[in-house]
Structures are given as structure tokens and as C-alpha cells.
Amino acid sequence: MKVHTDYLWFNTKKRQEFVRITDEVASIVAASGVKEGTVLVSAMHITAGVYVNDDESGLIEDIDEWLESMAPYRKEYRHHQTGEDNGDSHLKALLIHHEVIVPITAGRLDFGTWQRIFYAEFDGQRDKRVIVKVMGE
Amino acid sequence: MKVHTDYLWFNTKKRQEFVRITDEVASIVAASGVKEGTVLVSAMHITAGVYVNDDESGLIEDIDEWLESMAPYRKEYRHHQTGEDNGDSHLKALLIHHEVIVPITAGRLDFGTWQRIFYAEFDGQRDKRVIVKVMGE
Amino acid sequence: MKVHTDYLWFNTKKRQEFVRITDEVASIVAASGVKEGTVLVSAMHITAGVYVNDDESGLIEDIDEWLESMAPYRKEYRHHQTGEDNGDSHLKALLIHHEVIVPITAGRLDFGTWQRIFYAEFDGQRDKRVIVKVMGE
Numbered sequence: 001m002k003v004h005t006d007y008l009w010f011n012t013k014k015r016q017e018f019v020r021i022t023d024e025v026a027s028i029v030a031a032s033g034v035k036e037g038t039v040l041v042s043a044m045h046i047t048a049g050v051y052v053n054d055d056e057s058g059l060i061e062d063i064d065e066w067l068e069s070m071a072p073y074r075k076e077y078r079h080h081q082t083g084e085d086n087g088d089s090h091l092k093a094l095l096i097h098h099e100v101i102v103p104i105t106a107g108r109l110d111f112g113t114w115q116r117i118f119y120a121e122f123d124g125q126r127d128k129r130v131i132v133k134v135m136g137e
Numbered sequence: 138m139k140v141h142t143d144y145l146w147f148n149t150k151k152r153q154e155f156v157r158i159t160d161e162v163a164s165i166v167a168a169s170g171v172k173e174g175t176v177l178v179s180a181m182h183i184t185a186g187v188y189v190n191d192d193e194s195g196l197i198e199d200i201d202e203w204l205e206s207m208a209p210y211r212k213e214y215r216h217h218q219t220g221e222d223n224g225d226s227h228l229k230a231l232l233i234h235h236e237v238i239v240p241i242t243a244g245r246l247d248f249g250t251w252q253r254i255f256y257a258e259f260d261g262q263r264d265k266r267v268i269v270k271v272m273g274e
Numbered sequence: 275m276k277v278h279t280d281y282l283w284f285n286t287k288k289r290q291e292f293v294r295i296t297d298e299v300a301s302i303v304a305a306s307g308v309k310e311g312t313v314l315v316s317a318m319h320i321t322a323g324v325y326v327n328d329d330e331s332g333l334i335e336d337i338d339e340w341l342e343s344m345a346p347y348r349k350e351y352r353h354h355q356t357g358e359d360n361g362d363s364h365l366k367a368l369l370i371h372h373e374v375i376v377p378i379t380a381g382r383l384d385f386g387t388w389q390r391i392f393y394a395e396f397d398g399q400r401d402k403r404v405i406v407k408v409m410g411e
Contacts, residue, residue: 001138001275001411003310005379036140038177038270040312040375044386046328052235054183058215059227066208066228071340078332090333091340097234097371098326101177103270105142110268112181131384133312133377135410136272137138138275173277175314175407189372191320195352196364203345203365234371238314240407242279247405249318273409274275 004032004134007044012124016089018060019119021050021130025102026109028132035107037136042099044131047089047123049096055116067092089122096120104136141169141271144181149261153226155197156256158187158267162239163246165269172244174273179236181268184226184260186233192253204229226259233257241273278306278408281318286398290363292334293393295324295404299376300383302406309381311410316373318405321363321397323370329390341366363396370394378410 006028008021021041029039041050053059070092077087100117103110119130143165145158158178166176178187190196207229214224237254240247256267280302282295295315303313315324327333344366351361374391377384393404 003410005310005377005384036142037272040377042375042377044384044389046326046386046388051231052183053227053231054216056216056219058218059224062214062216062224063228063231070207070344077336079328079330079336081332082330087333087336090327091337094325094327094337094370096231099375101179101236101238101375103142103177103179103268105268105270110142110181110270112183112266114183115181129386131377131379133379133384135311136140173279174409188368189320190364190368191353193353193356195355196361199351199353199361200365200368207344233368238316238373238375240279240314240316240405242405242407247279247318247407249320249403251320252318273277 001137002032002034006132008130008132010119010121010128012121015124017121017124020055020116021119022117025117025132029104029134032134034104034134034136037104039102039104040099040133041117042131044129047086047093048128049093049098049120050100051096051118051120052100052115054114067095071095086123092122138274139169139171143269145267147256147258147265149258152261154258154261157192157253158256159254162254162269166241166271169271171241171271171273174241176239176241177236177270178254179268181266184223184230185265186230186235186257187237188233188255188257189237189252191251208232223260229259275411276306276308280406282404282406284393284395284402286395289398291395291398294329294390295393296391299391299406303378303408306408308378308408308410311378313376313378314373314407315391316405318403321360321367322402323367323372323394324374325370325392325394326374326389328388345369360397366396
């Protein structure tokens with residue numbers, strides 16, 4: 001059994017941003033030598049998520065707008081009494097979820113035609129990390 | 138370590154449908170010979186999900202109605218400028234999530250009494266797939 | 275390859291409650307002897323979830339209020355025709371999701387600074403369980 005771990009770093013220009021990471025994850029899987037198994041891709045933060053969906057720019061804007069409607073920026077979150085102003089970022093991260101598990105078959109991400117991995121930043125403009133953990137043989 | 142991979146195919150009669158797949162997943166786990174481990178059950182599409190919850194017909198209708206209220210069908214999604222009309226299907230899939238990991242103990246799905254696995258189709262009436270990947274020993 | 279399984283039991287005083295379980299999961303990982311791998315933490319119920327986010331009391335109240343706004347208690351759920359009154363608990367569990375996978379590196383939960391694991395009870399005051407399944411080597 002092989003276990004291979006790597007990390008991806010982000011420092012987005014905008015507070016909220018969606019970053020394509022499929023190629024980076026695929027490279028880590030290739031480097032791991034794992035032919036059959038899974039790869040965990042998981043944000044190491046409480047205001048960021050990882051999801052799998054379509055790489056279509058209109059849809060990405062739809063997702064952005066939808067998340068804002070579901071978990072809007074508001075001054076009134078109790079969390080802001082700590083001095084933070086990112087209550088909505090936490091809720092957006094919970095909604096989109098912070099991790100995915102991607103299957104690996106014959107050494108490649110076993111995805112459908114349109115599946116792509118995204119890092120969803122909800123409180124950026126600082127160094128943040130995603131762990132990529134490959135397991136299999 | 139054993140890794141065993143199989144696929145389930147769907148072609149639903151309706152655009153949106155919830156399909157029970159617990160028995161199919163359990164059969165694949167039995168065929169794998171894995172006694173201790175996990176099974177990944179993951180939609181290979183960006184307009185379908187997989188979830189674990191109750192097999193009660195009233196609740197399934199509640200879930201259907203709730204998803205429609207949270208991510209309604211609308212003409213105005215930007216994604217529709219590509220010619221698609223399934224923007225809501227993407228958002229529903231993100232909300233319900235596209236995958237689950239189910240524990241395997243003593244060769245069986247280690248579920249609570251009421252837990253069942255569902256394939257949630259949000260843009261059906263075409264061939265679609267779920268990957269079932271068993272890992273363990 | 276090692277696979278180690280344990281269970282956490284809950285019987286919350288309130289119907290809805292968020293319980294910190296990071297230390298309990300870390301203890302099970304330590305007992306497993308797994309140095310590199312993952313741990314699945316998964317509710318064995320259809321009215322409870324497991325999530326990773328911040329241990330800040332104001333935020334936990336924000337999450338509680340947000341979940342209520344997204345999946346409110348209502349008499350009118352079809353599921354209630356079975357005699358149940360917990361339709362909202364199912365929807366809240368679907369929204370927050372019922373499981374997480376946490377990476378293990380060098381024998382420890384490989385978390386960012388603020389990540390903590392929570393059991394989210396939406397229909398408590400009875401015995402309920404979470405499975406903790408460690409896999410790796």
C-alpha cells in the first residue's frame with residue numbers, strides 16, 4: 001500500500017475566488033505511483049472549500065451568486081463579535097463542503113467527461129493550503 | 138490491500154429522480170471480497186449526486202421540493218447562454234454532494250438502521266454513471 | 275495495511291446540539307497505530323451530521339440559526355404523515371453532510387490551525403452513534 005501526501009498553496013487576489021486545480025491534483029497522483037485507489041483533496045481552512053463540477057465560466061458565476069444568496073455577507077453574524085468579518089465565508093464553506101475524494105483507476109483520475117476539481121476561496125488574499133493525500137497501490 | 142472498481146448505469150425516465158442503490162453497492166462490496174475498509178460511491182457527472190438518508194417516500198418528496206426551493210429552475214442562469222438549460226441541476230448536485238464514503242465492517246456496509254444510499258438524478262433521460270470503488274482488505 | 279474501527283456514542287440533552295469530537299477522533303487514530311492514511315468519521319443516522327469548522331461559540335450559534343433558516347421546522351412535511359415530526363432534521367443533515375474524511379500524517383490529524391470536528395445532532399435525546407474508521411499504515 002502506498003500513501004503519498006502533498007500540499008497546494010493559494011493566495012488569491014480577490015476575497016472570493018474559484019481556482020481550477022484538476023491538473024495539479026492529477027500531477028500529484030502521477031508522482032505518487034498509485035494506479036488503483038483514491039485521492040483526498042481537502043481544504044485546511046474553515047473559510048474555503050473544494051468541490052467537483054463544470055469548468056464553464058457562466059456556471060462559475062452562477063455558483064458564486066447562488067452561494068451569496070444562500071449565505072450572504074452580513075454585519076450581524078455573532079461570529080463578528082470576535083473581531084472577524086467572515087461569518088458568511090464559514091457558511092459558504094460548509095455549504096460547498098471542504099473536501100472531495102476522487103477515484104484513481106489505471107493511474108488516472110477516474111472522472112466523467114465534465115468533472116473538474118475547484119478550490120473555492122471565501123476569505124482569501126492570504127496564504128492558504130489544500131492537502132492532497134493519495135492512497136492505494 | 139484490495140481495490141475493486143465497478144460502475145452503475147442509469148437512464149431515468151424523468152429529468153429528476155431518486156434511485157435506491159444500496160443493494161447494488163452491497164453486491165459490489167460482496168464481490169470485492171473486502172472485509173474491512175470503505176467504499177466510495179461517486180456520481181461521474183456534474184448534474185447528479187449521491188447521498189445517504191431515509192427510504193421513506195414522503196421524505197423523498199420533501200427532499201425533492203426542498204432542493205427545488207433552494208436551487209430553483211430558472212431561465213436566467215448565465216450557464217444557459219451556452220445553450221444548456223440545466224443550471225439548477227448543477228446547483229442541486231452541489232447542494233446534495235456528488236459522493237459518499239461508506240464504511241465496510243465484517244464484509245458488510247456498516248450502516249445505522251435507517252441509512253440507505255440514493256443516486257440523485259437532476260438531468261436524466263440519458264445514460265449516466267456512478268463509480269463504486271471498494272478499498273480495504 | 276491497517277484498518278481500525280471504533281464508535282462514539284451520543285445522547286444529547288437538547289433536540290439539536292453541536293458536540294466537539296476532535297479529541298475523541300484523535301485518540302482513536304492514536305490507538306490505531308496508523309501513521310499515514312485517513313480517518314472516516316460518519317454519522318450512523320439520517321438526522322445527524324458530521325462537519326469540520328471553527329470552534330467559536332458565536333459562529334456555532336450562527337450555524338445553528340442558518341441551518342434553521344435553510345431547513346426550517348415545519349408541520350407540513352410529507353414525512354410527518356408517518357407520525358414523525360423531524361422532517362427538518364433530515365434536511366439539515368443533508369445540508370451539513372453526514373461524514374468527513376480527515377487526513378492522517380505522521381500519526382496525527384493533518385488539520386489546519388482552526389479545523390475541528392463536530393457531531394451535529396438534529397434529533398437527539400436518544401442514543402446515537404458515529405463510526406470512526408481509520409485506514410492506512
